[in-house]
Amino acid sequence: MVTTDRDRFAAIAGALIEPLRRFLARRTDPATAEDVLSETLLVCWRRFADLPAEPLPWAYGVARNCLANAERAGRRHRRLLARMAALEPPPAAIPPEPEPDDRVARALSALRADDAELLRLWAWEDLGPAEIAVVLGASANAVSIRLHRARRRLGDEVRKLDAVAGHEESTEEGRRA
Amino acid sequence: MTSDDLGDRLRAADPAAELAPLGPDRVTRLLETTMTTTLDKPPARPRHRRMFAVAAAVAAAATAGTALAIGGGHEPARPAPPTVTRLVNAGGTAKCAAPSAATLAGAPLAFAGTAERIDQGVVTLKVTRLYAGPASDLVEVRQASGASEALIGATLFETGRGYLIAAADGRALACGYSGLATPELQALYDEAF
Numbered sequence: 001m002v003t004t005d006r007d008r009f010a011a012i013a014g015a016l017i018e019p020l021r022r023f024l025a026r027r028t029d030p031a032t033a034e035d036v037l038s039e040t041l042l043v044c045w046r047r048f049a050d051l052p053a054e055p056l057p058w059a060y061g062v063a064r065n066c067l068a069n070a071e072r073a074g075r076r077h078r079r080l081l082a083r084m085a086a087l088e089p090p091p092a093a094i095p096p097e098p099e100p101d102d103r104v105a106r107a108l109s110a111l112r113a114d115d116a117e118l119l120r121l122w123a124w125e126d127l128g129p130a131e132i133a134v135v136l137g138a139s140a141n142a143v144s145i146r147l148h149r150a151r152r153r154l155g156d157e158v159r160k161l162d163a164v165a166g167h168e169e170s171t172e173e174g175r176r177a
Numbered sequence: 178m179t180s181d182d183l184g185d186r187l188r189a190a191d192p193a194a195e196l197a198p199l200g201p202d203r204v205t206r207l208l209e210t211t212m213t214t215t216l217d218k219p220p221a222r223p224r225h226r227r228m229f230a231v232a233a234a235v236a237a238a239a240t241a242g243t244a245l246a247i248g249g250g251h252e253p254a255r256p257a258p259p260t261v262t263r264l265v266n267a268g269g270t271a272k273c274a275a276p277s278a279a280t281l282a283g284a285p286l287a288f289a290g291t292a293e294r295i296d297q298g299v300v301t302l303k304v305t306r307l308y309a310g311p312a313s314d315l316v317e318v319r320q321a322s323g324a325s326e327a328l329i330g331a332t333l334f335e336t337g338r339g340y341l342i343a344a345a346d347g348r349a350l351a352c353g354y355s356g357l358a359t360p361e362l363q364a365l366y367d368e369a370f
Contacts, residue, residue, distance in 0.1 A: 004361040006275075010208050017204055022193035041211040104186045123187035155183050 009048055013041055016059050019125070023063055026124055032070050039066045057127060057134035064135060103165065107157035115150035122147055213356055276354050281369035286310030287343040289358060289366070292334045300334040302342070308370040309343075316342070341366050 020040055024033035040063040044051065052058050108116050121132045129147060133140040199207070281287065287309040290302030302316045318334075334340070339358035356362055 004364070005359070006212055006361055009212065013208055013211065014204060017207065018198050021199065022196055025193040025196050026191065038207070038211070041207065042214060045211045045214075102190075104183075105190045105192075108187070108190070119187060123184050124191045124193070151180055151183060154187070158183065158186065 005048060009045060012051065012055055013044055016044065016056060017041075019056055020059060020063055023060055023125060024067065026120060028067060028071070032067070032074065036063060036066045036070050039070075052134075054131075057131040060121070060125060060127075060135045061137065103161040104154075104158055107154055107161055110157050111150065111153055115146070115153055118143070118147050118150045119154055122151075276365055278365055278368035281343055281354055281365060284309055284343040284354070284369075287341075287366070287370065288313075288316065289339060289341050290316055291339050292336050294336055295334055302334075302340060305339070308366060318342075 017037070020037055021033065024036055027033075028036065040059060043062045043066065044055070044059055108119060111119070117136075118132065121127050121135055125135075127135065129144040130140040132138075132147070133143045136143065287307075288304050289306040289308070290304045293301045293303050293315075295301075300318045302318065304313055304316060307313070340356065341358045341362050342355040354365075
């Protein structure tokens with residue numbers, strides 16, 4: 001029994017699907033997530049020969065690019081709608097879903113987009129600096145430094161919100177900017 | 178707050194924590210759709226499996242010089258007659274098992290061809306090698322009504338590229354048996370014929 005490219009791809013891509021679905025569910029609406037997942041898998045299949053030994057961070061990078069394209073198209077579409085009838089507010093204006101720790105989610109959304117993305121890749125995708133570097137096409141060293149700063153900024157934001165909520169829980173490790 | 182505390186709180190706020198995994202059927206379908214779609218630009222919604230339906234008379238032996246009009250209703254406006262076999266892309270959905278050389282060997286029509294042109298949803302392939310079935314110089318594939326022109330024109334075929342196409346029981350599945358002439362598909366054909 002010869003193992004074909006199809007078999008190998010099915011095995012590798014099969015293991016990528018769930019992490020990619022979660023990656024996309026964290027960043028966009030379900031319909032866009034489904035489309036972008038299909039596109040991401042297509043790119044992986046077309047570039048099967050280029051797939052690195054550790055394919056997941058690379059695949060996240062592909063998904064990230066596909067999502068950016070989809071959202072650019074979505075924004076054009078929404079601008080058109082807005083011009084035509086001022087029908088609906090852009091999705092950013094919709095308050096986030098209630099979450100177990102709403103304050104940390106709000107703190108995350110208050111950060112700069114690239115800081116927030118680093119933190120998502122670190123905490124939600126559970127990637128180290130070297131892997132994040134593959135996703136973002138940056139150097140591991142730069143990612144390490146930026147991640148450290150992003151964590152500090154998130155900590156500051158969370159503490160602010162905790163304080164407002166009357167749940168000040170700063171510790172000796174807490175640092176103020 | 179330590180980095181660990183922060184990480185824990187962030188992980189607890191993961192919006193995908195409750196995301197249910199896809200069922201195995203949907204995973205299989207997704208992978209199958211991925212591997213049967215050959216194109217340079219992914220379609221926006223590549224969700225439908227494409228299938229060629231070859232209407233009835235594939236097995237009716239045709240000698241060189243005879244046009245095999247399959248699918249009907251669409252006469253080419255071409256003067257000199259190379260032999261032409263016409264197939265119809267009927268659209269529709271299907272599940273397919275992993276392709277096997279044994280099944281492929283039973284196909285009444287199987288050939289290698291180069292996509293020469295794509296015009297108004299009709300793809301013309303020049304037959305470069307016939308594995309099974311009646312001899313034909315050209316094969317035209319057009320979509321049946323209801324199938325998107327873009328699907329067959331842009332998604333499946335590109336001019337200048339080589340394809341391997343098989344028809345069995347009057348229909349040829351794109352998934353696994355017909356498609357871009359990749360080394361894997363070529364190996365399957367070599368094994369079968």
